[in-house]
Amino acid sequence: MSTQFCILFLLSFLTRFWVSDCEALSVYDVLRSNGLPMGLLPKGVKEFRLDEAGRFEVHLDQECNAKFENELHYERNVSGTLSYGQIAGLSGISAQDLFLWFPVKKIRVDVPSSGLIYFDVGVVYKQFSLSLFETPRDCLAVPPLDLRDGGSIAEATSKSLFGKLRYQLEKIVFMTAVS
Numbered sequence: 001m002s003t004q005f006c007i008l009f010l011l012s013f014l015t016r017f018w019v020s021d022c023e024a025l026s027v028y029d030v031l032r033s034n035g036l037p038m039g040l041l042p043k044g045v046k047e048f049r050l051d052e053a054g055r056f057e058v059h060l061d062q063e064c065n066a067k068f069e070n071e072l073h074y075e076r077n078v079s080g081t082l083s084y085g086q087i088a089g090l091s092g093i094s095a096q097d098l099f100l101w102f103p104v105k106k107i108r109v110d111v112p113s114s115g116l117i118y119f120d121v122g123v124v125y126k127q128f129s130l131s132l133f134e135t136p137r138d139c140l141a142v143p144p145l146d147l148r149d150g151g152s153i154a155e156a157t158s159k160s161l162f163g164k165l166r167y168q169l170e171k172i173v174f175m176t177a178v179s
Contacts, residue, residue, distance in 0.1 A: 035085040042066045042139030054082045064139035068132045071096040085109045095119055
């Protein structure tokens, strides 16, 4: 009986130590321990949560953009499901290609020695050099629209809607061609 109690006490103690050690990890440590580069998220993450199923949430002070080979936009809340070498079900990150913004749905590193990382933006995977994401980048705040200048709001809305419509049209054309 006392041996069982000692074993249970020891397991309880070790579990508490392991949990508190995990809680001390930063989001950057968690990314690295899952075979992903730390620079997938910008500097300045204020809050980070990860559950046992790999679902995570990251909270930033404000929306911001970071420049890599292309520009990435981070919303205030970024979430997804983390597993070794990939983040699936991603929301809160968009990638710019030409003049259009595409939501990033998944990020994966197939073979780390290849030096490549893939961003799933819906209809295609964008391939980047893994070295671009080695360290977290500074993230520049997205300037708010000036409400006193009605023209700039209309122009921004027009560009945004045009980009979304073009993206949807390209997606339909692609799906029709594949079918």
